[in-house]
Amino acid sequence: MIKRPDRIILLTLIAVVTIFAYSCKKEPDEVGASIIPESNILKLGFTDTASLKAYSRLVDSVRSDETIVNLLGSYTDPVFGRVTTSFYSQFRLPVTNYDFGSNPQPDSLILSMKYAGHLGDTNFPQSIHVYEMSQPIFRDSVYFSNQSLPNYGTDFANFSFYPRPRTSLITADDTLAPQIRINLSKYSFELANKILNADSIAMSDNEQFLKYFHGLYIEAEPNPNQASILYLDMMNVLSNLTLYYHNDSSDSLYLVLNVNENAARFGHFNHHGYQQADQDFKNQVLFNDTSLGKQQLYLQTLGGVVSTIEIPHISNWFENQQKVLVNEARLIMTPNENQSDLYTKPSSLSLLKITEEGNSEFLEDQFEGEGYFGGTYDSASNSYYFRITKYVQDLMMGRQEDHGLSLYISGVSVRANRLLLYGTEPADTSKRLRLELRYTLVE
DSSP: OHHHHHHHHHHHHHHHHHHHHOOOOOOOGGTTTTTSSSOOOOEEEEEEOOOEEEEEEEEEOBBBBBSEEEEEEEETTTTTTEEEEEEEEEEEEESSSSSOSOOEEEEEEEEEEEEEEEEEEETSSSEEEEEEEEEOOOSSOBBTTOOOBBBBOOSSSEEOOOOTSOHHHHOOOEOSEEEEEEEESOOOSHHHHHTOOTTTTTTOOOOHHHOOOOOEEEEEOOOOOSEEEEEEESSSTOOEEEEEEEEOSOOOOEEEEEOOOOOOOOEEEEGGGGGGGGGHHIIIIIOOGGGGGGTTEEEETTTTTTEEETTGGGGGGGGGGEEEEEEEEEEEEEBTOOOOTTTTOOEEEEEEEEEEESOOOGGGGGGGGGGBBBBBTTTTTTBBBEEHHHHHHHHHSSOOOOOOOEEEEEOTOOOEEEEEEEOOOSSGGGGGEEEEEEEEOOO
16 A cells, blocks of 8 residues: 555656656656656557548528628639629618708619638629618627628619729829728619608607618629638728718718618628539548548538547557546647638638537637637648647547537637648548557556
């Protein structure tokens, strides 16, 4: 029997050995061998050959209301095919009881949308259509990326342009921050007149005004080129709907309708059934050939594609009554060399646990903080990793079943990223999706 003081000393030595296992270049099972009695030597080990199963699958939709940016644009990717992003938005009165004065007449109606970035090639033009919504949306409702709402059918834009997200916009009167400006009265004054002819009840407050004017559907036309998705900061003061008008008293009047934190908005994302995607993608993601995940995995935001990762044989580590203490488990993934530089690698990925019911929830490891959990792209090693030590230990101990992990790109509703990853058994095995385990065998 080990006496209490000796037990304290032994536990201290065990802690020292565990720390040295990470910091020294010796083989893990040699560390501390000279200072611990032979009967108590810890058997430390490392492996990166744990069996994994991985495959990519479609996502039905993602929540897309009240996001920090709105996405607008379209491109056709050589691997993922075509994606088109559009959005719905309310526009609100700046004050209550606004009065247009005597005999108001419209001059122009300008939609302004400030850039907040982009993904893709802006050397290809985009075409935009703008419609008045015929059904209201609500700030306290939930909307998803596959939802569509009706409109009145009149296109007030039919506007084509080359995106210039880094170039100031020069007008006749001013130089403006980079933005898209569309004259919604170029083809028809119908919408301008509707706002101008609103009665005193409709102009009394935003509740009444939004019953009268539900807002706009701003739609990108599908683009056959490797073009771009534009990120728009619709809550910026430079993003608005401005009605310029005159009346019997003045010829230089305007009303600015705002998009702010109280305005309902949501994005509509269309992947066009992935009909333009390459065949390998279709075989794995559309036709469910999960074996193709051995070679390559796919990730895409905007209600697109996620990957499932399973560790099917991890509980077998308890064979022959041998217990395993997991010191560290890191899931490592490497972007495929076929990843196009045109569509930059996402800055971070996310990983969730799949429940028995098929839902997703946080891993316990994630509560240790981002610095511990990981997910950030490391350019030096060209890889991402997640530390899932507690999760793997729970699988080994039988405290939970392996229903898989869901891997996806962070910012699913506000970024247009896509990513190719090496699978579990690619030709270059050094780049495979793998689980690195550092462990201790306990007698």
